[in-house]
Amino acid sequence: MFRSLFPTGKESPFASPFHQSAECEGAQINENRVIKAASTEDTSCEFGSAKYYALCGFGGILSCGITHTAVVPLDLVKCRIQVDPEKYKSIFRGFKITVAEEGFRALAKGWAPTFVGYSMQGLGKFGFYEVFKNVYSGMIGEEMSYSYRTSLYLAASASAEFFADIALCPMEAVKVRVQTMPGFANTLREGFPKILKNEGFNGFYKGLVPLWARQIPYTMMKFACFERTVEALYKYVVPKPRSDCSKGEQLVVTFAAGYIAGVFCAIVSHPADTIVSKLNQAKGSNFMEVAKKLGFMGMWKGLVPRIIMIGTLTALQWFIYDSVKVVFRLPRPPPPEMPESLKKKLAAQQ
16 A cells, blocks of 8 residues: 555555555554654645545646747757758857847747647646556555655656646647757647647657656656665755655755756657657658667767756756745655564564
8 A cells, every 4th residue: 555655644545455454454554654754744635535636647747848949948958959060069058049040039930739738748747647556555555665666656646747748749730840840830839739630639649658768768767767866865865854854955856866867858858859859850761760860879869958957957856846845835745764564574583
């Protein structure tokens, strides 16, 4: 039931009768201790309630919509380096040429589809992650949820991102074309109907498979790396227990863990990101054709600006998301601890 990771003192709505009947006495004792400890927390809702998931989704909207829109200038230059490396070559040259040819306003191209698309993606990414994490933990039980928590994070985040990308894909198609195809369109209002008219509904989803290839590994790394980094920071770096840290100190740890996760995310997902940019620019092409044309080295163009962008963006996303939980007084469980029942089993084996 993942109660050791998410101690709220409330029964998960996803708990199965089989699991409830299979809990051992040690787990029940541990649960009672958790309930007692959690009863003093000032929270606005139960963990796993509809309100909890709704506010997590709202936090995802803010964290992804705001941060992705804030880095649109860097994203624009990154995309242009990916689709035309001979012209733009580097991040600094990319900014220089863009401003010289189109003015400073050009750096904001694509902000509307970015805001709309990534807000919808954030709703699915963070909201569904919380849902799937609770569902999967209820399926495998408390002890396995602790022992295989990294696998649990990976499975929950992959499932969430699968659906989040379906919401993102149409806006991503518009954004990339606005940013990388001169004369195509300057705004979301121009670009969306143009794609619909020329290519039909399928035109918005031609990049869905490479988007999955980019975003699912990225999100799996983002959530699993973040969760384990937070755990490691409190265990090895922070000089006092999380319960003794102020809300501000906890958010600093959140930001640091988010940035570390973001660097790994950028590296893992960059080749697919390059293909997405080229695919939406090259009409009639497919994933394998673009990958073959780019070659191995070509898929790594624009990595440095993307590391800067994704590292900062991921850190800010986790900071905003956790801040929303603080403001709305949502349950914010401490890092995972081994269940008492599992401790007893290990002690008996020794």
